Amino acid sequence: MRHVSRRSNVQLRLAAVLLLPLLLAATPALARGPAVAPVIAAGTVPDEATRAAVLARLHELYGSARVVDRIEVGAVVAPANWGERVAGMLDPALTGVSGGELVIEGSSVRITGQVGNEARRQQVASVLATAAGPGYQVRNGLQAGGGDSQAVLDQALADRIIEFRSGSAELTAGGRAILDEMAAALMEIGDQQVQVIGHTDSVGSRQANVALSLQRAIAVKTYLEAAGVNADHLGVQGFGPDRPVAGNDTDEGRARNRRIEFRVL
Numbered sequence: 435m436r437h438v439s440r441r442s443n444v445q446l447r448l449a450a451v452l453l454l455p456l457l458l459a460a461t462p463a464l465a466r467g468p469a470v471a472p473v474i475a476a477g478t479v480p481d482e483a484t485r486a487a488v489l490a491r492l493h494e495l496y497g498s499a500r501v502v503d504r505i506e507v508g509a510v511v512a513p514a515n516w517g518e519r520v521a522g523m524l525d526p527a528l529t530g531v532s533g534g535e536l537v538i539e540g541s542s543v544r545i546t547g548q549v550g551n552e553a554r555r556q557q558v559a560s561v562l563a564t565a566a567g568p569g570y571q572v573r574n575g576l577q578a579g580g581g582d583s584q585a586v587l588d589q590a591l592a593d594r595i596i597e598f599r600s601g602s603a604e605l606t607a608g609g610r611a612i613l614d615e616m617a618a619a620l621m622e623i624g625d626q627q628v629q630v631i632g633h634t635d636s637v638g639s640r641q642a643n644v645a646l647s648l649q650r651a652i653a654v655k656t657y658l659e660a661a662g663v664n665a666d667h668l669g670v671q672g673f674g675p676d677r678p679v680a681g682n683d684t685d686e687g688r689a690r691n692r693r694i695e696f697r698v699l
Contacts, residue, residue: 475501478508484517491524513541522565527558530622531576536562546575548582554624583623584698590619596654596694603649605657613654616696617661620668623698629669630654631695635688636675648672654694669699 475492479485485505492501513519520538528536531547538544543566549555559574566572596609605613620628632647632654651670659665680687 475503475505477504478506478510479517480507480510480512481517482507484512484520487517487521488524491521495524495526495529519566519570523562525561525565527554527561529618530554531558541566541570542573543570544573544575547577549576549578549622549624552578554578578624583626586619586623587616587628587696587698590615591696595689595692598650598653598692601646603646603653605653610657613657614661617658617663620658620663620696625664625667627667627669627699629671629697629699630658631697632670632672632674633677633679633691633693633695634674635691636678636682637688640674640676644672644674644676646672647674650694 475489479488485507488505489501489503523536523538523543530549531545535547536543536545543562545558545562549558555574555576555578558576559572563570563572591612594612596612597606598604598609599606630651632649632651634643634647636643648670649672651672655665655668655670658668675682675691678687678691679693680690682688682691
């Protein structure tokens, strides 16, 4: 069974007599569009009930709109209660794994990949062992930490702009929706220290824009804390118009400069 998370490639693969690859392929988001990666479920399972159970779990974890069903029902022989055990192993803890693979060969389970910290590494292995039950051997090849934390945040943000009401630090509904995704990404990278940095365009006085950029960074931090991100892992900074990424002579350029940046320290 193969499975890949939104931040990079995670593969879940069932092999031996049974083969059920689940692939969540991380794809570039459209400009200003949602950072949604498709979940491609493919392979052969012994019956329709198993197929339905696996798809139901994927829909719960990633949303039905993201799941692409390529699972086939075939004449394969499965261990007793195999479908239930597989569905049980598709636990929310797996969404915190990237760059790896879950392989289930008969009663042997092996997981590799990257997680944010040691606690998450142990959690995932424990979840798999509990769901598999007696008779299954779980080998934990996950690695904690890693240098791709910035890539995780960059991919979650996907060049989108976290929007505020004009001239204020009040988040729009669209801005809050993006921050919900960023909260999940920040919790995924574990104990990394992250600076939330506000930027503005050059319209108006520099002093006012610096103050506004800091207020917006604080508003983002407050929202993320309410969403469950550890406040001790977040800092704030406001640069106002001093670090533009586009010209301020067009509406499009000014819109790109009015942004929130997440920087791993």
